Structure formats: C-alpha cells, structure tokens
Amino acid sequence: MEEKDKENNGSSGGTTRRQFLGQVGLAGAGLQLAPLLAKATGILPDNEALPIEPITVNIMINGSQKTLTIDTRVTLLDALREKLMMTGTKKGCDHGQCGACTVLVDGRRINSCLHLAAMCEGSEVTTIEGLAKGDDLHPMQAAFLKHDGFQCGYCTPGQICSAVGLVKEGRAKTDAEIRELMSGNICRCGAYQNILAAIKEVQNA
C-alpha cells in the first residue's frame, strides 16, 4: 500500500489552481509558481522534476534597498528570517492563521507567510526591526512595554506591526472594533487585555 498524503488532491470541477493562476497573471510574471502549485494539487505526476530557477528581486526593507537572489518558493517571511537573518518577524503557523509574521508592505499589514518574496519587487517592507528610531522606541513598542502587552514575546512583533497598521487605517474607534480588527493576531499567552490598553494609549495620544 502506497502512502502519500492525498489530502490536498481535490481539484475537480470549476477553475483549477493552474487556470486561476494563469488568469491572475502570476504565471506570466515569470514566477514558476504554477507548476509548483499544480504539483501540490496533484495535477502533475509526482516524479516530474521541477526546474526551480532562482530569481532576483529588489525590496526596500526598513529603508534599505536589498537585492535578493532567491528560490521562487521562498515566502517573504522565510526571506526575512532565513536569507536576511532578520528574525524579528516570527513564524507561528506558516498558513496565515496566527499573525505572528505580520509586517507592513507599502504601509499595509500583511501576513508575510502568505506572501512570496518574489511578489515584493519594488515594495517597501517595514518589519519590527524597522520601527524604532535608534534607541527611541516607536510609540507602539513603548506602549506594549509599559502595558506588558506580551509574555513570551513570540507573537509580539506581529502584534505590534499589526497594531501600527491598525492605527494607520483609522477604522477602529471602540474597544470592540480594536479587538475585532486585531483578531488575526493570536496571543496564546493571553496578553490581549494589555495589548488593547497599549493600542488605545497610542491611538489616543
């Protein structure tokens, strides 16, 4: 009996991942994503060798221009953590389910584990390492410290980047709205009440 995980094999009917990728133009952007994803969905035979050519991307990270030659499969999160050794951004799930990897791309908060580095050509990325100005903490960092908005600290860079993005969005007016709009960032240590206090302090400053 051959055992391979077949859980992801259902791609019958409707638009296939390959067609979908073609439609949104990713495949045309020179990224070899489509065959890779097609393989993951079982469209290609298992043994088909995949030509993974490295590509070069230019990303502005915390104000400094980085040129990366990377495997197209590398997420922005892994590019930061493993290639640039900027480990402030955390990996909690790699699936867009926890928010630990939140960074700001062109001012918007995103899950960097769901973003391929190759998609960031020309983007401006701000990570937790880019928030403080020298020894002066960003007001959100200072507020997290003052209100004890963390315990283990593993979700914290993501929480802070997300909170900075949230304040900038200007959508959250009430406690309930802040809580709702911060719900993509899980804190298993449970420091939420203190995180709320920190965000409110910055928002009302």
Add this chain to the structure above:
Amino acid sequence: MNESLGKPIDRVDGRLKVTGGATYAAEYKIKNLAYGAPVLSTITKGRVKNIDIQQAEKMPGVIGVMTSENCMMLHTPSGSDPGSGKFAEKDLLPLQNDRVLYGGQYIAVVVAETAEQAEQAAATIKVTYDEQKPVVGFEANFSTAYQPGSGLGGAKTQEKRGDADAAMQSAAFTTDETYTTPVYSHNAMEPHATIAEWNGDKLTVYDATQSVMGVQGLLSNILGIPKENTQVYALYIGGGFGSKGFTWANTLLAPMAAKQFNRPVKIELKRQQVFSAAGRRTQTQQKIGLGAGVDGKLTSIKHDTISETSFVDEFVETAGVATSMIYSSPNVEVKHSLVRLNRGTPCPMRAPGESVGMYALEVAMDEMANKLKMDPVQFRITNHSDMDEQKKKQFSSKYLKECYQRGAEAIGWSNRSAEPGMTKQGNLLVGYGVATATYPANRSASSAKATLFADGHAEILCGTQDIGTGTYTVMTQVAADAFGLPVDQVKVKLGDSSYPKGAQSGGSQVSASVGPPIRAAALGAVSKVVKMAIADEKSPLYGKKEEDIVVNSGRIQFKDHSNTSESFTDVLRRKGLDKVEAQAKTNVSTRQQQDAAPAPDGSPEAKIEAESKTNAAVQADEKTDRKDYVFHSFGAQFAKVLVDPDLGTIRVEKIASVMDIGTVMNLKTATNQIMGGILFGMGMALMEETKYDPNNGRIVTRDLAQYLVPVHADIPEIDVQFIEKPDPFISPIGARGIGEIGVTGMAAAIANAIYNATGKRVRDLPITPDKLIA
C-alpha cells in the same frame, strides 16, 4: 534599602521582545546551516515496509535522508540520572525501528541546503507500510482500562478515606454525573525547534525547551556523550504551557542528523506537526459523586477518572489530585485508570490534573448547590477545608474565603438569580458562575551563582529559563534587593546549561525554587565584600560586626550611620579585585516533602553545596521546618456570561479572579500570568478540541483554523486581584508559583454561568452552541 520586589516594573527583557531582538531556538545564525524536514507516518499502526528515498536524494540541494535504516543508534534513557529530563516517549526513540504506533510519527528526516528544498524532497518520499488495525476511540476501549502507577511528581492516583460508598447511600442529597473533556493541544506560538551543531565530539543545541538542564542530561544520556560536552541554550522561549517540558524527538533528530551529515542542522516543526509530534492533553471521562446532608455539608466525594495514554509511554492526567484536599468531607474516594490508544503520548498541559479535574469537580459542586438550594459561594464556604484532611497537615497559608468574598463583589454576584434563565440583558440570557481554583505550590532544589563586579554592577547565572512567565524580571528584582542595588545594575542570565542547575519551567515551581538560591547567592557575595571591609584597616567599617552592616544602593554602611559607609567598588578596588563571586544551592522540595539527595562528589554541584553550608541565608532557609505543612495556592474564579437563547452563542462578558499566591513579586507580570491562565480555561470551556478521525485515528484538527483558541475578539473584561499575603513557610520570599492556577476552575466557572443563564447543563467540553441548543 532597595525594595524592588513587589513593584510592577516593566519586563527587563521587554525591550528586546518589542524590537524583535529576542532570539528564539530557530533563530541563531549558524554558519553552513542545513535544514531538516521531517517525514511523518500517515498510518496509525503498523510497520514501515519500505522507504523509497531515491527520488528525494536526487533533488536539488538535498544532502541526505535520515531513516531508521541509516541513522545512529540511541541509548535508552537510564532514568537513574536525576539530572536528566524526561523524554516524552521512552519506548519510541526516533527512527530506531520500523514500528509505527501513531499517526504523525517520525519516519525520516530530509536534510537539504534550504528549507524549501528539504520540504519538497520530503514530499517525494514514498513510504510503504504493513498496516495494522489501530486502537482508536476512547470510550470504545474502556474495557481495557488499567490502574496506573503514580502520576507526576509521585502524585497518588488512588486515594481513599472513610467509606465513600456507604456515606453516599445514607446522604440526604446526592449527585452522580459524568463529565467529559476532549484532547487539547498547547499550541504555544513558537513551534518546537532545535538547532544542533557538533564541534568534534562537543555538541551545542539551541532548543525550544522548558528545561535546558533536562535537555542537557537527556542528550548526554541518549546520545552517549558526557554532560560536559553537551551545551544547551534556550535564552527565549515562545511559550510552552507544558509542551516543551518533556523532550520530544525533534531535540534528538537534529543532533542525529547533524552528526550523520556533518553539518549543523535545524529542525523546525510545522504547526501541523506540532499537533501530532509534540504533546497534548489527554482526553478524560470523569464520574463525580457527591453526598451532602441537609445542612449542606459534604459527607461523601467520589471522583473516578478514565484518561488515555499511548503505547509508548504512560502519562496519567491526575484529574482527581485536588479532590481529596480541596473540601472537607469525612469520606473520599479518588480513582484513576488509563486506556492505551494509538495516539501520540499526552504530556502535562497548563495545570495537568487540576485543569480538567477542577472543571468536573466544580461543576458537580454547582449541581449539588442547586439541589440543596444553597448559594454556590456559600456552599463552598460551608465545606471549606481548614487543613488537608487526606494528608492530615496544615496548609502553609490559605485565604480562600477572602478570595470568594472579593471575587463575588468584583463580578456583581448579588445580581445573580438563583433560578436559572431569569435574568436578561436585551434578548440575551445572563448567567453567573463560580468555581474554586487551586494548584500545589511546588519548590525544588535549585542553585545559582552571583557575581558583584568592581564597577558596581552585578550578575546572576541560573540554569533555569523564562518561557514568558517573567522569570528574568522577577529574579532581577529578587537579586537587586539582595545585592542592595537598583534593578538596572543587575543582569540575570538564564537559559544556559553551563550555569548552576535551576528548576525546569513546569509545575509552577520556578519562582519558588530559584528565587531563594538567587537571593542567597547575592547575599553571599555581599557578605564576602562586607567581611573584606571589616577586616580592612583602610575601611571606615574596619572592626565593625557583620550583623551591624546594612546594604544600600551599592554601598555598605554601619547601621543607620550613612556617613560610616563605603561602596562595593571601594572595597574591591582596594583589594585589587575586579569581582567577587558566590554560589548557593537550596535543597528544599515541597513536592516530595523531603530534601533532594546531595550531588555526587566532585561534581560542580557538590562544590556549590559545600559553599552553601557557610551561607547564612541557605542555612536559615533549609532549617525552616516544613514537614507539618502542605503547600497550595488557592483562588476563586467568577464568570458572567451572555447566551443567545436562539443561536446558543456564548459571550463571556466578565471574569473576576482573586488569587492567594503568597507574595506578589511583580504585579504586572503576575496579573498577566493569571490572565493567560484564564484564557486557557476559556478556550477549554468554549472552543478548543483536538479531534481524531474515528476510523483511522489520525488528528483532523491540525491547524489554527480548525483548532480554535481564544482570539482578541473573544476576550471579556478581566479583573485579576491578589490577596498579597506572603507564605511564611515556602521560602524567605514568600512567593508561590502562579503559572498554572489561573486555568484551574475557570472552565467550571464559565460552565456554571452558562447553566445559570440557560438552565441547561452541558457536561461535555467544549460547550459549543450546537450542544447548547440541541
């Protein structure tokens, strides 16, 4: 005097954590690092017939594939080395044979130049199995239940006083119900990760662990290398909650692969892998019988728990461990039994035992209060235990009645209607619930080293770790006070196995265990400086008596004559010393009620023990007579919930939690710890559940979209209060640990509030809307 203990100072590691500068296990820059991607079993029971690695080995960047056929042999942990930690699955050292005993068990590790290459190669590996019919389904296997040995820390699994059955028969009121709790997964935000690097026969490991000393001992034991050659670091840990207390296979596989392929190797588990290969809480079924008289006094308590363990180790969730001490009753019977299933082995998860046990017992208490038509708070006070009636010993300190009273005020208990379903807020039903919280106050032997430097700053080294609890911070406060220095002059270093042995971060024991030796070592260093000064003609303190010298802001002075004084710096500089060091070990254990065995002759620890014999603080601490006392923390948990009667949706509106934990070392970190426990209890009550496929026994809820944990929008208003009375016997600091008590009783308080709101009793956690409107 510098009194920093008790002040709500900011975390000393906070700046690093808010700037992304704290380094967790997977984040060390190691030259030439290779990446390991595990291949896990897709069957639940059987044997591996063949692993086809040909395709994988040819893939770009692949360095090699480690399987049971080519990996190094491991030594079975001896268990006789008290310094070593616990390997979670003693009968399943990774890759040592072809047996598969649960789904998601390690079959191979692919090592490649990059993580992407390793993962893709791992996906091409074809494993063929001889599949056997697995033992799945908890209830379906009750007929195989057996009586286990002791639980964690030697906890008794069967206890009895009086005759609970006879008392039940003659009781005026009885309840007898069955409560069930599912498998829960810790889901610390940092997945388990290990980096291993060999340098000749020396091994360095960066591990996500709750015990650097335990991992050092285990690696030395299992890999067969001397402890001195095994260096383990865990400077920052992204939460553990018990999942990193026992050691899992990743910690062994990384050094095995690193040896085999002659490269430093990192293994970082995927969230999905954490569910199957890194621990969980066991499933339980608990039957609770209570008997009471017309006066509301309990006459009988029966607590019978069935839980499950794996085929590769025995872990007992001692759900009934608090049942024999928490209430006064002449007749008690506590039983535990276990069934074995083809699942990964369970392990401690925040308050192992009390978390699920105090859920069941405290819901049963609510059911009895209803039968008696007694207020549930009053019912608990009526049955308050003034002593541990099972062990027949006094509590070291206990202010539980005050906890009930303050908690009731904080939640607005007077607004509660005794009749369920009577109070509404808009169209929502309002309910209030209460439960008792308790957890043992553990303390174990620990040691530390203190150094006072001539430039006026000081340092502490201790082989414990901070898993997010605030250990760095509160220990800085303890040390600062003992050194007589401001906190910013004191650096506490943890998470390094070369330091004097500190406690593991489990069982809420770190603060109570390492605080006293840290304090004693710091006092020891100061005493050395004082002795130098009073023996030195050039010192203004020359000829004075040591007991007349006090320490204040880095200066030693004669009683309250601040003019007759000098700084540490002056004393050391005159002597031409750049530092003075002291080590201390306190051999106190509250759990076994006996002192730990002395260290083997000639070991570094034996040296610390010898020095400790002349340390006044250690001597005073060790001589405290503790044998007539049991050590527990207590608390009262209150919940207010709102339930939509049509949809069954539950909103926890407010939690009030009043805790009697002895000295509060830092109000900020202590409050945060209790809040974290509360949210664990809330997740347990309302949403968390690890589900297994009933046919093949594999975990189906393997990520954070299917395994729900409380998120920001779920969070109620939380009011945490402390009694703040020092425990006079546990240690000179008077603080008991607080990592776990916050979760105990919380699920029951919420369940009881839901009953009060709806009149519906759901006895199967989690209480989800479907169960409520069924």
